[in-house]
Every structure is written in C-alpha cells, then in structure tokens.
Amino acid sequence: MTNAKKSLPIYVTQPLLPDLADFMPYLEQIWASKWLTNSGPFHQQLEQALCDYLGVKHLALFANGTLALVTALQALRITGEVITTPYTFAATGHALLWNGIKPVFVDIDPITLNLDPDKIEAAITPQTTAIMPVHCYGQPCDVMAIQKIADNYGLKVIYDAAHAFAVQCHDGSVLNHGDLSILSFHATKVFNTFEGGAIICHDAKTKQRIDHLKNFGFADEVTVVAPGINGKMSEINAAFGLLQLNGIDEALEKRKWVDTIYRQCLATIKGIVCPLGMGEKATNYAYFPILVQSDYPLTRDALYQKFRDNNVQVRRYFYPLISDFSMYRGLPSSAPANLPVAKKTAEQVICLPIYPDLSREQIEFIISLMVD
Numbered sequence: 536m537t538n539a540k541k542s543l544p545i546y547v548t549q550p551l552l553p554d555l556a557d558f559m560p561y562l563e564q565i566w567a568s569k570w571l572t573n574s575g576p577f578h579q580q581l582e583q584a585l586c587d588y589l590g591v592k593h594l595a596l597f598a599n600g601t602l603a604l605v606t607a608l609q610a611l612r613i614t615g616e617v618i619t620t621p622y623t624f625a626a627t628g629h630a631l632l633w634n635g636i637k638p639v640f641v642d643i644d645p646i647t648l649n650l651d652p653d654k655i656e657a658a659i660t661p662q663t664t665a666i667m668p669v670h671c672y673g674q675p676c677d678v679m680a681i682q683k684i685a686d687n688y689g690l691k692v693i694y695d696a697a698h699a700f701a702v703q704c705h706d707g708s709v710l711n712h713g714d715l716s717i718l719s720f721h722a723t724k725v726f727n728t729f730e731g732g733a734i735i736c737h738d739a740k741t742k743q744r745i746d747h748l749k750n751f752g753f754a755d756e757v758t759v760v761a762p763g764i765n766g767k768m769s770e771i772n773a774a775f776g777l778l779q780l781n782g783i784d785e786a787l788e789k790r791k792w793v794d795t796i797y798r799q800c801l802a803t804i805k806g807i808v809c810p811l812g813m814g815e816k817a818t819n820y821a822y823f824p825i826l827v828q829s830d831y832p833l834t835r836d837a838l839y840q841k842f843r844d845n846n847v848q849v850r851r852y853f854y855p856l857i858s859d860f861s862m863y864r865g866l867p868s869s870a871p872a873n874l875p876v877a878k879k880t881a882e883q884v885i886c887l888p889i890y891p892d893l894s895r896e897q898i899e900f901i902i903s904l905m906v907d
C-alpha cells in the first residue's frame with residue numbers, strides 16, 4: 536500500500552449528498568415563498584413521498600430521531616417501566632429517561648443482535664407498559680413474537696427503527712409493525728436530511744396527536760391540547776430529503792455491492808464472523824458489523840487500533856452498552872449477568888466502513904489490514 540492511500544481517511548460512513556446545483560431550485564422556492572418551517576409545502580411533500588416510498592400509511596417528520604423517540608413515548612402516554620435492549624445507540628435509553636420512564640434491559644439474540652423475545656416475559660412487572668426494541672443495523676426484530684407477548688400482556692410496542700429505512704419483512708415495510716416506529720435521518724444514516732427523523736403510525740387520529748405534540752400541543756391558533764414540544768422539521772431539511780429520495784435506490788444498490796464484497800473477502804479469515812446473514816430484502820446494508828473472536832490473532836481493540844493507525848475510522852457500535860453508562864449502571868437489569876450476549880457482542884464488535892462511494896480499492900485496503 537502506498538503512503539498516499541493510507542493518509543486518506545476512510546470513515547465508517549459518508550453522508551449521501553446529491554449535486555449542490557440540484558438543490559438550488561429548492562432553495563429558490565423557499566426564498567421566494569418565505570415559508571421556512573411549520574408544515575410548509577416541502578414538509579407536506581416529503582411526508583407523502585416517504586409514505587409512498589416506504590409503504591406506510593402515516594408519517595410525521597421531526598427535527599431529529601431523538602425528538603421523535605421522546606414524542607412517540609408521549610403520544611402513547613407511556614409511563615412506569617419499558618423493556619428495551621442495551622445494545623443500541625444512547626438515544627434509545629435517553630428517550631426513556633427524558634420521559635421519567637425506567638428502562639428494563641433484556642439480553643439480545645446472538646444471531647440477530649436484537650432483543651431476544653424468549654427473555655422478554657421474565658422482565659415484565661405490573662409497572663411494565665411497553666416494549667421498545669431496536670431493529671439493530673437494520674436487521675428486523677422478531678416482530679411476530681414481540682407482538683404476541685405485547686398482546687398477551689397488554690403492552691404497547693414502539694420500534695426504534697433508526698437503522699431500518701426501507702427495510703422489508705413479512706411482505707411489507709418493517710415499519711408497519713408495532714404501534715409506532717421511529718426513523719432517524721441524521722447525516723450518518725442511510726437516508727439523511729442533515730438532521731431529521733420521523734414517527735410512523737397506522738391511523739389518522741394518532742398522526743394528528745403526534746402532529747400536535749411536535750408543535751407545542753397547538754391544535755389551532757388558540758387551543759393547546761397537550762404539553763407539546765418543538766419537534767418540527769424545517770423546509771430546508773424537508774427539501775433536501777425530497778432531493779435525496781431521488782438517489783436512494785442507487786445508494787442502496789451500491790451499499791449492497793460493498794456488503795457482497797466484504798462477505799466474499801471475509802469468508803476465509805479465521806476468527807472474524809459476520810453476524811448477520813442478511814436476506815435480499817431484509818436489510819438496507821446500513822452497517823457492516825464484524826465480531827472479532829478469540830481465535831483471531833489480534834484482540835478486538837488491537838485490530839481497532841490497527842485500523843485507526845492506518846486512518847480507517849472504524850467504530851465500535853455498540854460499545855459500551857447503554858447499561859454500562861453511569862446513569863443506567865445502577866439499574867437491577869443492567870447487571871452483566873443479566874446481559875451476557877450483549878456484553879460479549881459489545882466486546883467483539885467492529886463496524887467496518889460502508890457507504891455508496893466506497894471503492895473496491897478501499898475495501899481491499901481495509902481487508903488487507905485484517906489479513907496481514
């Protein structure tokens with residue numbers, strides 16, 4: 536490898552950015568109308584376009600995914616305890632704490648790395664009101680098993696689907712499962728609006744409540760129906776989303792290509808496991824996690840450091856577990872003995888770079904660091 540190549544940083548992801556010139560007409564329209572936010576024309580168009588593209592009934596845009604999560608919990612008036620996974624991004628747990636809800640962590644399945652449905656029932660108490668699973672890395676949860684438990688115990692299900700843009704399961708969008716799902720359109724996600732997010736729901740009444748909640752609770756000029764928040768997406772972000780949507784299929788195809796090459800190359804490396812054997816439509820290739828096992832010559836952290844030393848900015852998603860953060864550590868469900876699979880996975884995982892413009896040469900360089 537040449538030094539020049541090594542000096543170019545390869546990030547774990549790179550935002551999808553359409554041609555700047557193509558964005559200008561949208562900006563001119565915003566400047567001409569002077570409608571900058573509060574359910575403007577681009578906001579309305581993007582909500583409809585995303586419903587059509589994703590195959591969902593109702594979608595409310597938000598300023599970011601975290602506000603969507605916080606608001607989703609408010610929309611269903613969730614209180615008490617909520618069962619969730621420790622193997623996720625900080626926002627999943629924080630959204631519960633911001634609502635004064637006690638997270639109850641349940642271990643993950645070693646294959647899907649999602650909440651293990653077989654371990655949910657034992658964590659249910661009289662205070663439990665909901666389950667908040669995550670479609671981790673875009674891999675769908677066992678939505679049928681989770682719904683069955685929720686129905687048996689009268690619990691709501693809110694999916695943190697921040698990774699699951701355009702993911703299908705059981706002949707339709709994965710977002711059609713549960714009571715609500717939230718998406719993130721952060722710059723690091725498969726589809727981005729710089730910052731942004733959404734709640735997906737299944738009926739017009741719930742959509743209206745969510746729309747009120749994200750606009751301070753205003754139902755009309757003089758009527759405030761709930762202690763809402765400001766969760767609105769601006770016209771600039773919505774316009775960017777509309778433009779972005781034109782290129783999304785091509786971007787997903789390119790991600791799939793990267794995923795295929797990684798799998799071919801990694802198949803022969805002893806001690807490196809690709810945990811998710813993903814089906815054609817089951818995922819969006821948002822992430823490429825590998826597990827570094829004990830029969831690999833280097834420890835996970837030594838391999839991580841080797842990548843970093845060579846300017847490959849891999850990330851250890853998700854390490855540490857949420858349950859190891861100081862504000863969660865004291866919870867009974869945070870005990871490591873309660874979460875052995877999550878604990879082990881967090882100690883083995885590295886997410887390799889994956890994004891549409893990653894070249895074969897770059898992929899080969901990344902692989903070379905693992906076999907040398």
Ligand SMILES: *Cc1c(COP(=O)(O)O)cnc(C)c1O
Pocket residue numbers: 599600601602623624626627669695697698719720721731732
């Ligand atoms: C990115 C992410 C979020 C938060 O979304 P933001 O848009 O960054 O607020 C929530 N949950 C998970 C699992 C995420 O990866």
